[in-house]
Amino acid sequence: MTKTEDLTSKDRTPTDPIVGRRILVAGCGSIAAVKLPRLVSSLVQQGAQVRCVLSPKAEQFVSPLALASLSRQPCNLEAHQCDPCQPRPLHVALAEWAELVVVAPLSATTLAQLVHGMADTLLSSTVLATQAPLLAAPAMNTTMWDAPAVQANWQALCRWPRLLPMPPARGLLACDSRGMGRLPEPELLLQGIRAALATGGVADLKGLRILCSAGPTREFLDPVRCLTNPSSGRMGVAMALMAALRGAAVQLVHGPLSNVPASWLDPLDTCPVVSAAEMGAALARRLPQVHGLVMAAAVADHAPGVTTAVKWAKDALPNPLPLQDTPDLSATLAARTRRDQWMLGFAAEHGLDRGRALEKLRRKGLDWIVLNPVGLAGRGFGNQPNGGILLWADGREHGLASQDKATMAGAIWSVLTGELHQFQRSGPRPTLA
Incomplete structure (x- = not known):
């Protein structure tokens, strides 16, 4: 196998942007701070260098000893700011050390301090002193979040350069109410950190409207039997999620998902479907309003030629089972796009057959295609x-x-x-025969 074939060519994409990076995790006074140990543990397991700083109120919610143990570094507290053993101002040392500062949870108090330049705590001083990219994830009661002053402060913070905002999620809050205000789950924060490190905190897809498909489809023979495939939908959801985290407005049409963290769907406008026909109809309705389409769904190639609304008896099943082709969604949708709309497809093939992938790209009218080999141990479907x-x-x-x-x-x-931002196809797309 050549260097190109084993994916070790000189132009290959580097691995996880988290590995080896210096990440400062700053926690504010909110019950959501109890999630910080999970986040810190995940970052360390991914190979990051992690240090922590807590606001005075956050110390009441999460154990500094736990964060120190998980990060393998002392947890920096308000009492350390004027420690005579520190050779340099602690907030400056932390600000210069960090390659990324993650403020999660961000409280309404600290939000106001940052927007108005109030450097009266170690945490706010550090954030104001750093030139590193910032990831900000607020958490608070829904009514507090909706308060005009808080919303004005949040909008002001979002205008900071090199800041990647992660708005709160909707759900059950510590005050027993339901609404907007939950801190994103650590699994989602981890992906936001990846996005911030990859872009330097710049929302490089902001202004784009992107439509994605993900997951398998199911083509039912009867209420309990169907034709499908082992796709989990994780790759398509990841494409949608990372685009949303980088500033795009994303709609996701997906089949039945598995091995996908539920929190990954929180930032997305989702439409669940089951069959290829349902997926095609949902994508077609949304296509005119977007700049581009990512076709990552593993659409079933065939559907049963006969169906019934009641379960077939085992000895009555048609044998052989007649099959019919499902619609070629990529080609059908490509034929309906404008020249200023782009399409990215995925081709799951055994081996790295570029010729077959390029033939599929041109036949379907795509602009790019990702050739990803399947059938290899530890690669491909599911959480792989x-x-x-x-x-x-x-x-x-x-x-x-x-x-x-x-x-x-x-x-x-x-x-x-x-x-993507100024995409214009030079020629017409192929049309369906």
């Missing part, structure tokens, strides 16, 4: 690493090393972002 090659119609390619699917999604967006 993915990798492959991103191909252009003119034969250009970019290698994608085997990596976590969210990391791979971020890598794909990083490669394509420069082409």
